[in-house]
Amino acid sequence: MGELDEIYSNYAEEIFKYLMCLCHNADLSEELTQETFYQAVKSIDRYNGECKMSVWLCQIAKHSYYKYLERNRKQLREMPLDYTLHTSPEAEFIHSEDKIGLYRIIHLLEEPYKEVLLLRILGGLSFKEIGEIQLKNENWARVTFYRAKLKLRERGKDNIGQ
Template sequence: MGDLDEIYNNYAEDVFKYLMCLSNDADLSEELTQETFYQAVKSIDRYNGECKMSVWLCQIAKHSFFKYLEKNKKQRRNDVFQEHTLHTTPEAEFIHSEDKIALYRIIHLLEEPYKEVLLLRILGGLSFKEIGEIQLKNENWARVTFYRAKIKLRDRSMMNYDQ
């Protein structure tokens, strides 16, 4: 039991930050962090040590997040819409300016892996090496993918301004 506590203490914050990058929701990230470690305990016999423990856990977290999205896709959209319409204040509108919303829409439209690499780097503050490990690639792949994502982002934002 001591080993499991040590693993949790060493990696829970990293898993939580990763999930925050994916979901941008602290409560959901906390819930999915717990789910990640639950799934990790259930499948610890499949961890063979070929990758770092943090990478393995982030892969489980990613699968937990996507499973959650599939399960709650429609309900989540309704909740977000209702929360936005019920809690809109002038201050909140100022914080969520049109430019910021437009940027997030463009990011949302990027295809994978560009969207995920961009979010992990910008919002998550992860290094290219960490991103490469999470994606089961290398650091150079993460750098190139991030660069290409920025180009796609710039091109799409320019198209929106031209319209």
């Protein structure tokens, strides 16, 4: 038991910070940190030492986060838009900016950036679903969304608030 306590004390803060980067929610990160170590204890016999302990724990943390998202996907979609806007990095970006100015900039984006942004932010669709709609794949949707956010940032510095 002492070895498990040592693992927890050595890595809990790192795992918590990693989860904060994923979900931007301290309460959820704390809950998922606990879940990560619970899963690690259950599967410690599968840790073979081929990678660092921190890498192994981050993998478990990532999978715990994905499981959380999958379990709560339907529930999150049924929440009011204002609440869901505060639960994702994309939504936090919208919330922190002048919304009218932001939507003006989105409207001026060329396709497919505009559509991908709207499907993700307003439609709440997953990257996989966006890829299917566009007859592309999930990775294409992720890259396009990332590039669209970069374009928003570039244009937003000049246009937001005008």
